[in-house]
Amino acid sequence: MELEIKIRVATEKDLDRIVEMLADDTLGRHRELYEQPLPVSYIKAFKAITSDPNNELVVAYHENEILGVQQITFTPYITHQGGWRATIEGVRTLSSQRGTGIGSHLIKWAIERAKERGCHLVQLTTDKQREDALRFYQRLGFNPSHEGLKMKL
């Protein structure tokens, strides 16, 4: 049975479940720290995101349960005749609910939100280790036209 999934902006009450989801992930388990009380760095980041009009942290939910999360950043660029872009990052769904369409629901929501905000492009990077994710994004219409390069500081 398909759940009725809704999307809304995250509140601080959701943060615990969000971090739990981020940590319950192949790559996330090595880099996140889910413990009680929640590390203060997550709370500080949450406040920085929600106080910035160009950042939105959103959750997918059903009734009282958080099922997925993503962050959308809106950026004005000089390139493309001064066009705004939306960048999607940190897309995760509850491990017990993977393959049920929550991720696709989140991404489609982000695309509509990017249009509302007047963006000409929506973009994201995905780790080359996540082969399923690449296919997932291509099915949704994303073009892997770019290399995504990272440097740890």
Added chain:
Amino acid sequence: MELEIKIRVATEKDLDRIVEMLADDTLGRHRELYEQPLPVSYIKAFKAITSDPNNELVVAYHENEILGVQQITFTPYITHQGGWRATIEGVRTLSSQRGTGIGSHLIKWAIERAKERGCHLVQLTTDKQREDALRFYQRLGFNPSHEGLKMKL
């Protein structure tokens, strides 16, 4: 002879030369519009960038001449224990000065700036058509660990 290259935040007076550089590029010539007066979309984007404390448009220059440009965006994320990232975008150098180290100067400056801002990661995407650019970023220490996906809206 190597020029003494300096880096500073761009001012509105630089905008004309910046757009000229963006348009004088293999991919840029199809998507930019360099004409007089400058299309208002560039001026609006410039104002949006400079009024946002998480965006910096910087230029490389020698004496009174603009030689290169890049934009750096600082973003707070929930992932990586609430870590900030720096994203570099729109790196261009004057076509007559390519291969003279201006790009490398800009990127190294961005890396130092990202450290100053407390970022744990610096990232960028580069079009797969720009093969030289990929090698350039790898030489500077970037790892092409991710696919960069885009969708035009």
